[in-house]
Amino acid sequence: MGYESIDRNAIKTWIIGRTIVSIIIFTIYILIKYLLIVPRFNYILMVNYLINILEFIIILFSIMESFVWPFLEYQQWKYGIFEDKIELIRGIIVRKKTIIPISRIQNLKIEQGPIQRIYKITSVNIITAGGCHEIPAIPVEEAEAISERLKRIIEMGERNV
Amino acid sequence: MYKAERNHILKIFYDMAKLIKEFIGIVVAVGVLVSKIGLMKSILIGSGLFAVVILCEFLMWRKNFFIIRESSIYHQEGIFNIKKVEIPFKRINTIDVSQKFIERVFKVATIKIDTGDTSNKGSELKFTLKRTRTDQLRDILLKRGTIDNESQEKKPYTVKPRELIVYSLISNSVLKGIGMLFVAQQFFDQYLKNFVSVNTSLYVDELKGEDIYHAVYTISFIVLGLIFISMILSIIYVFFKYYDFKMWSNGDKIYIKYGAVNRKSYSFDREKIKGIHIKQTFLMQFFGFFTMEIESIGYGDEKEEKAILYPMCTNSLKDQIIEDVLCEFKYIGEITKPNKNAGFRFFYKKIIFWAVTVLICLFIKPEFAVFTLILLLLLMIIGYLEFKNTAFGTDKNLIYMAYHGFNKTQSVLKMTAVQSLTVSHTYFQHRRGFCDYSIILYSSNAGKILKVKNLKNGIAERAFK
Numbered sequence: 001m002g003y004e005s006i007d008r009n010a011i012k013t014w015i016i017g018r019t020i021v022s023i024i025i026f027t028i029y030i031l032i033k034y035l036l037i038v039p040r041f042n043y044i045l046m047v048n049y050l051i052n053i054l055e056f057i058i059i060l061f062s063i064m065e066s067f068v069w070p071f072l073e074y075q076q077w078k079y080g081i082f083e084d085k086i087e088l089i090r091g092i093i094v095r096k097k098t099i100i101p102i103s104r105i106q107n108l109k110i111e112q113g114p115i116q117r118i119y120k121i122t123s124v125n126i127i128t129a130g131g132c133h134e135i136p137a138i139p140v141e142e143a144e145a146i147s148e149r150l151k152r153i154i155e156m157g158e159r160n161v
Numbered sequence: 162m163y164k165a166e167r168n169h170i171l172k173i174f175y176d177m178a179k180l181i182k183e184f185i186g187i188v189v190a191v192g193v194l195v196s197k198i199g200l201m202k203s204i205l206i207g208s209g210l211f212a213v214v215i216l217c218e219f220l221m222w223r224k225n226f227f228i229i230r231e232s233s234i235y236h237q238e239g240i241f242n243i244k245k246v247e248i249p250f251k252r253i254n255t256i257d258v259s260q261k262f263i264e265r266v267f268k269v270a271t272i273k274i275d276t277g278d279t280s281n282k283g284s285e286l287k288f289t290l291k292r293t294r295t296d297q298l299r300d301i302l303l304k305r306g307t308i309d310n311e312s313q314e315k316k317p318y319t320v321k322p323r324e325l326i327v328y329s330l331i332s333n334s335v336l337k338g339i340g341m342l343f344v345a346q347q348f349f350d351q352y353l354k355n356f357v358s359v360n361t362s363l364y365v366d367e368l369k370g371e372d373i374y375h376a377v378y379t380i381s382f383i384v385l386g387l388i389f390i391s392m393i394l395s396i397i398y399v400f401f402k403y404y405d406f407k408m409w410s411n412g413d414k415i416y417i418k419y420g421a422v423n424r425k426s427y428s429f430d431r432e433k434i435k436g437i438h439i440k441q442t443f444l445m446q447f448f449g450f451f452t453m454e455i456e457s458i459g460y461g462d463e464k465e466e467k468a469i470l471y472p473m474c475t476n477s478l479k480d481q482i483i484e485d486v487l488c489e490f491k492y493i494g495e496i497t498k499p500n501k502n503a504g505f506r507f508f509y510k511k512i513i514f515w516a517v518t519v520l521i522c523l524f525i526k527p528e529f530a531v532f533t534l535i536l537l538l539l540l541m542i543i544g545y546l547e548f549k550n551t552a553f554g555t556d557k558n559l560i561y562m563a564y565h566g567f568n569k570t571q572s573v574l575k576m577t578a579v580q581s582l583t584v585s586h587t588y589f590q591h592r593r594g595f596c597d598y599s600i601i602l603y604s605s606n607a608g609k610i611l612k613v614k615n616l617k618n619g620i621a622e623r624a625f626k
Binding site: 128 | 579581583586587588591601602604
């Protein structure tokens with residue numbers, strides 16, 4: 001049992017979701033710019049410069065976030081379920097590896113947003129007493145299989161104790 | 162058979178006073194109302210509202226009660242949404258009894274009962290009862306399950322007044338004193354301005370008129386005076402807070418009592434302590450003193466309250482307390498420190514921060530750039546302390562972490578309290594074989610995260626189970 005990747009459809013859901021969010025943020029920015037700032041401070045040169053720089057940064061970030069990052073993120077995301085622990089590996093610039101012992105798991109939550117529903121994938125939340133860890137984008141059948149498997153492992157562990 | 166018990170009648174008035182304090186704006190609005198619709202009508206409306214408030218408070222008081230049963234407490238609360246809880250005695254984690262000043266006058270006390278449930282925000286049971294009853298209750302709750310009682314077989318650990326004064330000087334409470342001064346100044350600004358009109362700019366003008374040395378003298382005198390006053394304030398504050406501090410253990414229970422005006426007393430199961438934190442401020446690191454705190458659910462989650470185990474002790478006393486009271490937290494395993502070549506990693510972010518500040522300064526006013534050297538020195542000291550303090554280690558049941566620069570914290574935690582371990586590294590860290598470790602703890606403020614940076618790769622994963 002090694003590490004497994006998440007579903008490939010994750011890329012599509014990320015692209016769609018993040019594009020929507022970027023559009024919303026950009027609309028708010030445009031509204032603020034043309035309703036509040038331009039009519040009042042247009043004559044100050046410095047403000048103009050700053051606004052243009054800010055605009056550039058926002059556009060750059062939203063393009064990166066929506067169209068470049070998802071591919072990299074998909075490549076990095078790995079998870080592994082072993083008999084005594086779950087490991088999650090993720091991160092593009094900062095690589096993170098989280099280890100959760102099975103005995104600490106309190107419950108599992110399977111969640112499905114509207115975009116995820118179209119592509120028939122779900123995210124599995126592993127909840128411990130300290131916090132919540134998410135595995136995004138797993139096919140529905142596999143998520144159920146995982147929760148079944150975890151249940152069996154936990155039951156086995158309890159019997160041994 | 163089982164009697165339902167309610168809050169002391171004082172609680173109604175206390176809550177009402179709190180309510181009025183919170184809605185003082187409405188009272189002001191009523192004043193506006195008087196001028197609008199006439200005195201008679203507004204008095205009618207006001208008294209109507211007041212009656213409703215009193216009725217509400219009374220109903221709330223009436224519908225909030227608990228019953229002590231054979232082996233559990235039953236608690237019911239609420240008028241429309243009724244909440245019923247039954248807590249078995251076994252699950253009780255912390256019991257704390259506190260007395261505010263007013264409560265001492267009326268001989269009542271507040272008892273707070275917590276189980277180790279993190280999903281439930283705040284405490285689960287909080288009642289104001291007669292002093293004798295709270296003591297009795299605590300005895301009942303603690304005695305079930307075990308046979309011991311509160312008798313002081315062992316000598317309690319106490320803090321002498323002299324130590325308290327030293328503690329208030331070298332802990333961060335001097336800063337708190339300055340904070341208090343600031344608050345006081347705000348207060349006086351608001352209320353005194355109406356009566357006395359002091360124009361501070363007048364003094365400033367006077368200062369400008371005199372020669373520069375004189376001005377420097379005056380200002381430094383004022384600053385020294387302020388520091389002195391804040392020191393005195395902090396001494397008084399700490400003295401009143403930790404006056405008559407007592408801590409003792411008895412079998413598997415630990416008891417803590419302290420306070421001059423607001424008297425607090427805590428008791429909890431030793432088993433349910435998840436870990437200890439040994440903290441040192443900058444001056445404490447210099448003089449070799451330690452503050453001990455514990456990690457236990459239900460203790461230290463209230464406002465203005467630390468999960469204190471012992472406010473100030475020397476190294477030997479610290480070891481003695483651990484040996485004596487909390488022997489399961491004695492860490493003897495291996496401790497890993499960051500390598501020498503990792504030292505730079507503690508500094509580079511601070512240097513970047515400093516460089517940015519210098520650039521901004523050069524743009525605004527070049528003369529200020531000299532002052533940023535002080536900032537640089539400070540950042541360097543912080544970086545050095547962080548490098549020196551960072552440590553990490555695991556043994557069979559415990560995990561040891563030391564982190565922070567100015568406020569050094571050493572944490573010894575039970576492995577079972579650690580919920581997950583995250584190992585993270587950037588590309589550069591990975592190339593040199595370093596990584597950061599962060600753990601999530603089982604604690605009352607959900608998701609408490611502890612982090613140590615730039616340590617050798619692969620020292621934690623195997624031990625963590």
